[in-house]
Amino acid sequence: MKTMCVAIVSGLVLWLPAGAVAGDYPGNPDQRASIGVSLGLASDSGDITFKSAGISEKQDVSGGFAELEFDTRIPVSNNWTLLGSLSFFGVSAESDETATLPSAEQQSGGVGIRVGARYYFDK
Numbered sequence: 001m002k003t004m005c006v007a008i009v010s011g012l013v014l015w016l017p018a019g020a021v022a023g024d025y026p027g028n029p030d031q032r033a034s035i036g037v038s039l040g041l042a043s044d045s046g047d048i049t050f051k052s053a054g055i056s057e058k059q060d061v062s063g064g065f066a067e068l069e070f071d072t073r074i075p076v077s078n079n080w081t082l083l084g085s086l087s088f089f090g091v092s093a094e095s096d097e098t099a100t101l102p103s104a105e106q107q108s109g110g111v112g113i114r115v116g117a118r119y120y121f122d123k
Contacts, residue, residue, distance in 0.1 A: 027078030028120055040067040050101060059101050063093035073118075083116040 024031055045062040071085035090109040097103035 025075045025078045027122070028075040028081060030073050030075040030081045030118075033074045034072065036071045036073075038069050038071070040069070041065070048095070057098060057100060059098050060096045061093060062095075063091065063106075065092075066090050067112075071114075079120050079122070081118045081120070083114070083118060085112075085114045087112040087114075 042065040043063065045060070047058045048061050049056050049058050067087050067089040069085050069087035071083070074082040074084075076082055088109070088111055091107070093104075093106045095101075095104045
């Protein structure tokens with residue numbers, strides 16, 4: 001199911017340059033089909049507190065997130081636009097070793113899809 005959804009959204013994103021939408025819609029702010037690409041980056045740092053048998057210890061934790069997203073907008077009438085996107089993301093986190101706690105490192109990634117529609121109200 002996940003593979004099928006990724007294939008559908010990928011197909012929509014790649015199909016647009018070939019002229020997926022023939023007409024212009026002057027009442028729709030999007031007017032013509034479009035594709036876009038964006039890159040998002042985030043980082044964080046803080047600490048985590050472990051508590052056991054009345055003893056607590058803090059451990060420094062830091063991490064990061066990166067996402068590359070391809071999106072499309074397809075106007076289908078003067079009032080409606082279909083939306084779709086395909087994104088690839090990665091997450092990393094690490095913690096420092098303390099006197100009683102070991103260090104840890106995590107790295108993971110994945111794929112995300114988004115589909116939707118936008119309605120524009122007449123003036």
